[in-house]
Amino acid sequence: MAAWAIPGAGHLWLGRRSKGLILLITLPAMFAIGLAIQGRLFPFDMSEPLVGLAAIADLGIGAVYFLAGLLGYGAGNVRAVTYEYGNAFLIVAGLLNLLVVIDAYDIAVGRK
Known part of the structure; x- marks a missing residue:
């Protein structure tokens, strides 16, 4: 659970300091x-499947997602030229963190 909540925590826990620190810095930076x-930050609206999937992908970044929501960030500005790029950064950061969690799990069980 810590590996999901804090990007890179799983690798740090397993003693892979350099990889863990890189992930701890780059994934939240990408989200920021x-x-x-x-x-x-997309709302959980399952009546629109793509919005629901984007919300799940955003949530993949862990505690950073909740922190951003509490601080009032993520309203988005549809008229901004960079709006879609911002969405791509948020979604990809969340999905990459989920892959990092799976990688840490594979290392922990000895598959890698």
Whole structure:
């Protein structure tokens, strides 16, 4: 659970300090860039399947997602030129963190 909540925590826990620190810095930075360029944190609206999938992908970044929501970030600005780029950064950061969690699990069980 910590590996999901804090990007890179799984690798740090397993003693892979350099990889863990790189992930701890780059994934939240990517998420922050997405917010800075007017990306939107999508709401959980399953009546629109693509919005629901984007919300799940955004949530993949872990605690950073909740922190951004509590601080009022992620409203997005549809008229901003960078809106779609911001969405891409937010979604990809979340999905990459999920892949990092799976990688940490594979290392922990000895598959890698």
